[in-house]
Amino acid sequence: MPAPIAFYFDFSSPYGYLAAQRIDDLAAAHDREADWRPFLLGAVFKTTGSEPLLNVPLKGDYARRDLARSARRFDIPFVLPEVFPFPSVSACRASYWLKARDSAAARALMAALYRSAFAEGRDIRSAEAVAEMAADLGHDRDALLAAMQDPEIKQTLKDEVAAAIDKGVFGSPYIVVDGEPFWGFDRLPDVALWLERGGW
Numbered sequence: 656m657p658a659p660i661a662f663y664f665d666f667s668s669p670y671g672y673l674a675a676q677r678i679d680d681l682a683a684a685h686d687r688e689a690d691w692r693p694f695l696l697g698a699v700f701k702t703t704g705s706e707p708l709l710n711v712p713l714k715g716d717y718a719r720r721d722l723a724r725s726a727r728r729f730d731i732p733f734v735l736p737e738v739f740p741f742p743s744v745s746a747c748r749a750s751y752w753l754k755a756r757d758s759a760a761a762r763a764l765m766a767a768l769y770r771s772a773f774a775e776g777r778d779i780r781s782a783e784a785v786a787e788m789a790a791d792l793g794h795d796r797d798a799l800l801a802a803m804q805d806p807e808i809k810q811t812l813k814d815e816v817a818a819a820i821d822k823g824v825f826g827s828p829y830i831v832v833d834g835e836p837f838w839g840f841d842r843l844p845d846v847a848l849w850l851e852r853g854g855w
Contacts, residue, residue, distance in 0.1 A: 659690040660846070661831040663819055666693060666743035666765075667707075668827035669722050669735065670840040672773040675766065676731045677843060678830070685850040691765050693747045694819040695812075696827055703825055707740045725840065732774035741772075744812070745782040745803055749789060751811050752802040764789055 660682045664671035675691075682689040700706055709715040719735070726733030746768050754761035767788055771777045778784055782803045790796040802808050819829075823836060830837045830846055835854065837846050849855070 657685075657687050658833060659688045661692055662689045663692050663694055663824045663827065663829040663831070665696040665827040666746040666768060666772065666779065667740045668696065669733070669773055670725075671827040672769045673722070673725055673729070673731055673733070674828035674830070674840045674843060675769050677729070678828075681843060681847055681850075685847070687850065691750075691762055692815065692819065693743070693750050693765065694816045694824065694827075695743065695747065697742075698816045699820060699825055702820055705825075709739070732770075734773065734776040736772050736776050736778065738778060738780065741778070741780045743779075745785045746779055747812050747815075748803045748808050749782075749785045749799055751815060752799065752805075752808050753789070753794070755811075760792070760794070764792055764794070767792060 660678070662674070662678050664675060678689045678691075696707070708718050722735075723733065725731075746765075750761055750765050750768075753764055768779050768785065771788060772779045779788070782800055785803070786796045786799045789799045822831070826838050828838075828840060830842070832846060832849055833854075835849060837843075837849075
């Protein structure tokens with residue numbers, strides 16, 4: 656079985672959200688799986704000296720237009736949450752806790768959290784909001800709330816973020832196919848072609 660496609664994203668990344676709506680189908684079309692790996696752009700920004708795209712003068716205005724246009728182009732429901740950008744620590748911790756127990760269930764939770772934020776504009780910042788969404792999917796709310804405060808899970812997320820930075824991940828979405836990196840939602844066609852051709 657070919658290696659999974661590594662799909663790095665921050666839950667607060669709207670371009671990551673758009674990519675999340677297409678990455679699994681893209682991977683499956685080439686007999687691959689997508690390995691969803693949430694991380695924290697805030698930690699990356701400390702390394703790169705960057706800031707959230709929509710906060711950058713001129714670029715932010717363009718990105719807002721481009722996001723809406725891209726969502727329409729691919730018929731993806733899209734709305735910016737009222738609080739944006741937002742911290743995604745709780746969503747990440749919950750994802751990694753569940754992923755260690757049931758990767759398919761974690762994938763479903765991650766997709767639901769993303770849709771909640773960017774298709775419905777709901778607030779997913781708090782541990783309580785994440786736990787409620789998990790409960791809606793059949794998971795133990797109290798166990799998940801406790802897990803998000805577990806020092807081991809906190810360290811897991813720190814390790815995942817550090818590992819992502821070590822691999823050169825600097826934005827969201829960031830996709831790695833057999834060691835070849837692609838940054839951005841607009842690179843999905845290149846990812847598909849790379850998989851089809853086996854590189855170039």
